[in-house]
Amino acid sequence: MSETTLNPDMAPDDTAPDSAPSHMQHGGHDEPTGLWSWITTVDHKRIGIMYFLTSLVFLGIGGIEALIIRLQLFAPEQALISAETYNQLFTMHGTTMIFLVAMPMAVAFFNYVVPLQIGARDVAFPRLNALSYWIYLFGGIYLNVSWFFGAAPNNSWVGYAPLTNTVYNPGLNADFWVLGLSILGVSSIMGGVNFITTIIQLRAPGMKLMRMPIFTWMTFVTSFLLVTALPVIAVALILLAFDRFFATNFFVAASGGDPVLWQHLFWIFGHPEVYILVLPAFGAISDVIPAFSRKPLFGYPVVVYAGVLIGFIGWGVWSHHMFTSGLGPIADSFFVATTMIIAIPTGVKIFNWMATMWGGRIKFNTAMNFAIGLVALFTVGGLSGIMHSSAPVDLQQHDSYFVVAHFHYVIVGGILLGMFSGLYYWFPKVTGRFMDEKLGSWHFWTTLIGFNVTFFPMHFSGMYGMPRRTWTYSSELNVGLYNQLSTYGGFILAISTVILLWNIWKSARSGAEAGSNPWGAPSLEWSIPSPPHHYNFPALPTVQSREPMWHEAERKAIEAVTLAHPEVEPEMPNPSYWPILLALGVTATWALVMTGIWWVPLIGFAYTAFCTYMWAFEDPFAKKGAEVTHG
Amino acid sequence: MRFSRLAALAGVVLLAACAGEYPQSSIAPATDFAQRIQDLYFQIFLWTMGILAVVWIVLAYILVRFRERPDSPVPEQVHGHLGLEIAWTIVPALIVVAIAVPTIQATFDTQTPHPDAIVVDVIGHQYWWEFHYPEHGGQRTANELRLPVDQPVALRIWSDDVLHSFWVPQLGGKRDANPLRAVPEGDDITYNWIFMTPQETGTFMGQCAEFCGESHAIMGMRVVVESQEDFDQWLADWDTGHAPVTETAQAEIEAEPDAAALAGPQDPAGESAAPAVTGAEAAQQALIEEGRQAFAIGGCAGCHAINGDPSAGGVLGPNLTLLGRRSTIAAGWLENTPENLERWIADPRSFKPGVLMPGVDYPSDPPSFWPATNLSPEQVRAVAAYLFSLR
Amino acid sequence: MAEAVMGHGAGHDASHGGGDHDGHHYTATGLNSWKVGFWTFIGSECLFFGTLLSTYMVYKGASLEGPYPLDIFDIPLTTLSTFVLLMSSLAMVLGLDGVQKGSRGKAAFWLGVVVVFGSIFLGFQYYEFNHFIHEGLTLQHSVFGSTFYVLTGFHGAHVTVGVIWMTTLLVQSLRGKLTPDKALQVEIAGLYWHFVDIVWIVIFVLVYLIP
Known part of the structure; x- marks a missing residue:
C-alpha cells in the first residue's frame, strides 16, 4: 500500500485523455429516442431516470400539501381549510412523501448506480424492473386520483384501526389508501428481489462483497428489508381490505378482533421501513465523503457491518412506536432496550464518516455540503430519537409535534439531504454534465435554513403540548409563534425546491461537460463514459480493490476495457411494452376492488393473466439475435 | 450525577x-x-x-x-x-x-398502581371525554375531570369508538384509549391505566393525542385538581344535581346581582335598583324553566342526562349535570358562557365538524337518524340559560 | 397475483438470464440468476404466510361464539388431502426428472399427476369451505372464521396459481416444447410447488393438529 500505487489526488483534469468521450462519438446502435422508447425501455439507467423524475413530481405534490398544512397552522384557531380537507392533506402528505418520494427516489439511485458500481450491464431482471416502475407510477396516480373524487385518504399514514373501518370511514377515502398501498407494495417487493439478485449475481470479476461500494452494500441491505418487510404490510392491508369489503372481524373489537394488532403489523413493517428509507442515504454519503475527502472510507468493514446490524435490529424495535398503547412494562422494557441498542451502530457510522474526513483534503462542493449537512442534522434527529426511545419520556412526546420534529430531522435531514448529495454527485454520470455549483450553493443553503426554521420550532410546539395531526390549535396553548416560524421555514424550503428544479433543468441542458471521472472518485461507475452506453460496459472489467480508480495500475487496466470501443456491441434485451401493460392490469385489478362487486376485479385479473402469458412467452433477445452474432 | x-x-x-x-x-x-x-x-x-x-x-x-487549501498535502490513505x-x-x-x-x-x-388509588374511568368518544367515578357512586361527567389533590388515582381508560389518547401533559404521559375488545366468556377484559398522584391544585389542560377523525384537533379537556373537601362536595352536589341550598346561600344569591346578570346578555343592568333585581330574577327563572322544557322538546334529553332533571336521561352524549360549573364547553374548545352555549347549541358543527349532535336546522350526519332540534332562537337562549344554571 | 406475475414472468427469461447479456452466462456466484431471484421471492413469501399464520395464532381462542376449530375440523379428511398434496410434490420431482432426461412421456405423465393432485386438493378445500359454511362458520361469523378462511384461502389461491402454471408446462410438454434445456423453467415451477406444499404442512400442523 505505498503512496505511489494510489492516486486519490486525481482531479478532473488529471483524468486520462481517453476518459472523456461523450456519447456523441458513438454512433451505430446507440440509444433510440422518443416517447415510445421510454415507455418500452428495460434499460436500468432510463428506468432510474424515470424513477427520479416521477419522485420529483410527487415531491412537488407532497410539498404543496405541506405548504397548505403550514398555512392552515400559521395562526391558532384558523379555518383556512376545513378539518376534513386538512385530514386528507396530512394523510396524503405522509403517504406521498414516504411511498411516492423517499422510497422511489432511493430506488432511482439503486437503478442507475448499482449496476454501474458493480460492473454489470443491467439489473438481473430488466423487464421486471420496468414493471416495478410502471406499477409505482400507476399506484401513485391511483392514490392521487382520490383528490378528484373528493375522497383522498383521511386516516393518517399509519391508518390505525378502527378508524379505517367502514363504520367510521364509510367513504372511498380509506379504500384508495388500502388499495393504493397494496399496489405500491407489489412494486417494492419486485424491486427488492431484483436488486438482491443483481448484487449477488452480476458483480464483475473480482468485485467481492467486501469490495463493493457502500452505496451498493446499503442497497443490498435495503433490498432484504424490502422483500421481508413489505409482505407484512401486504398482509395487514389485505386484512384491512377484507374488513372493509367483506365485513370480516380482524380489527373489530366488538367481534373479538384487536385494533392493536394493526399497530403491531403496521410497525413490524413500519420500522424496517424507516431503515429502508435511511440506509440508501447513508450509502450515498458513504461514497460521497471519501471522494471529496480524498481518503478511503474509514473503517469500511465496520460501516458495512453497522449497516447490516441496523437492518437486523431494525426488526426488533417496532413497538417503540406503541409505548402508549398499553403493552405493559415488560414489553416496553424490551423495546426500550432494542431501540437504544440500535443507536450504537448508527452512531458508529457517524463517527466513521467523521474519521474519514479527518486528515483528508475536504473539497466543499454541493454534493459534499449535503453530505456534511446529513452528518450534522441527522445527528439531531437521532438524538431526539434517543429521547423517545425511553418509554416513560415517550409518553409525553409520542404523537406530539416533538415527534414530528424528530422524524423530519431524520427524513429530511437524513434521507433527503443524502439523496440530494447523491444527485449532485452522480448527475455528471447520468447526463455527462455538472450541476451548476452556484445554484447548488443556493439550493444547499436555502434547504439548510428553511429546514431548520421549519422543523426546529416544532420541538417546542410539541413540548408545549401541541399534538400532531391536528387541524388547528387553541390560542391558549401559546404555540402560535413556533407555528408561524415553521410556516415561514416551509416556504423557504419551497424556494429551495424551485432552485433545485431550475438547476436540474438548466444543468441537464447546458451544464459544463464532465468527463468519465469528473470527481476523481474511486468506484467503478467512474470508469465508463458519462453518460454511459446503454450496455454500460463493453466488456466486464476485473476489480482488484475497494478503490479501483484510485490505484493507478488498476485504473489503467480497467479503463482499457471500459473505455474501449467494441467491434460488436454487447447484446442487450429488447424493449418491451408488456411491463407497462401488465402494470396497468395489476393496478386496474386492485382499483376495481373498489366497486365492491366481487366479479369486477376478476376482469382486471383476467387481463393481467393474459399479459403475464404474453410476457412469459416473449423472448427478450429475439430480434437482435438475428442481427448480431453471438460471441 | x-x-x-x-x-x-x-x-x-x-x-x-x-x-x-x-x-x-x-x-x-x-x-x-x-x-x-x-x-x-x-x-x-x-x-x-x-x-x-x-x-x-x-x-x-x-x-x-x-x-x-492550495498547499494541502495528499492525505494519508488511512x-x-x-x-x-x-x-x-x-x-x-x-x-x-x-x-x-x-x-x-x-x-x-410508573406502571405499578398505588394500593390506595381510587379508580376513575376515562372513556374516549368522538369527540369528547367521559369521566366516571365507579367507586364514589357512579357519577358521570364530561370533558372536565375532577380529582382530589394528593390522592393516588388510577385512571382506567378505554374508548367507545375509535382510538383516542388521554393526554394532560402536566399530569403525566399519555395513554391510548383502545376500544374494549370483546372476549370469550370467562376471560378478562384488558384496560389501559394511568397511575398518578396529583400534587398541585389547579386546572390543567389536555387533549386527545391519537388521531380520531374529523374533529380530533378539538377534542380537549380540563382536569380540575382540588382539595379533598371540594372534591367531596362536588360529588355530593352531583348526586342532587345542584349546590346545597342553605338559607345563607339563598340570601347571598339575592344580595348578589351579578348572579342574575351572569345568566343573560340581555340584562346589562347589573347595577339597577333593587326592585328591578327581583324582576330580572323572576324573568331569569322563567327563562330557565322554559329552557328545561325546550331541552326535552328539542330532543336534547334523548342523548344527554342531567342529574336532577328526570326528563333528561340519554346516555349517548355527554352527561350535563352541573354543566354551569365547567370552565369550558364543546370539549375544552369554548369558554363556558351563556353566549357560547347558545352558539354551540344552535350550530355545533360550525365549531366541531363531524360532531354527532344536531343543530337547530340540520340533522346529524353520519349517522343521520338524529333529527334537527328545530329550536327557535328564543328556545336556544332558554336552553343555554337552563344549562348554565346547572351549578 | 403478484406471485403469478413474478413467478411466471420470471420463469421464461431464464433461458437468457438477467445478467448474461453476452450469452457468456457469467454470474459472480456461478448460480443461475432466476434461481437466486426465485429463492429471494420465496423468502418474501415466507414472511407473507408467516404474518398470516401469526394472525391466526394470535386470534386463537378469541372467537366469541362457535363453531370452534375442534367442532368442525375433520382431521382424517384433511390428512387425506394433505397426503394428496404431498404426493403431488413427489410427482413434481419425477416430472422434473423426466424433463431433464428428455423423456417426454414421463415428463408429461408426472406433470399431469401434479395438475390432477393439485386439483384434487383444491376440490377438498372447496368441499371443506362449503361444509364449514353450512355449519355456520362464515368469513364474517367470528375471528376464527375470518382468520381461517383468509389464511387457507390465500394458500388455496397459491395452489390455484400453481395448478395453472403446471397446466401450462404440461401443455408445453405435450407439444414437445419442454426440451431438457428448458429444465430450469420446470425446476423453478417445482420450487414454487414444493414451497406451497411446505406451507400447507405448516398450516396443517399449526391450524389443524395443535388444538
Missing part, C-alpha cells in the same frame, strides 16, 4: 415559570408521574446534548482544519483503526446503559 441534578433543578425552576404561559406544557409536572418523567427526560436530555456538542464541535474542527472503532462502540454502549437503567426502572414504577 450531582451535576445532572443541579441542572435538572435549574431546568425545573426555569420551566415552572413557563407553566402559566404554556398551559399544556409537557415539562411542567404537577403529579408524581409527570415528575418522574421529567427527571428522566432531563437526564437523557443532558446526555444527548453532550453527545451533540461533541459531534458538532469535532465536525466543525474537521471542516476548518482539513478543508482543501483505512481504519480497530482501537478507535472499539472505543466508539463501547462508549456509546455505556451511555446507552446509563440511560436504559433508569428508563426501565421508571417504566416499571
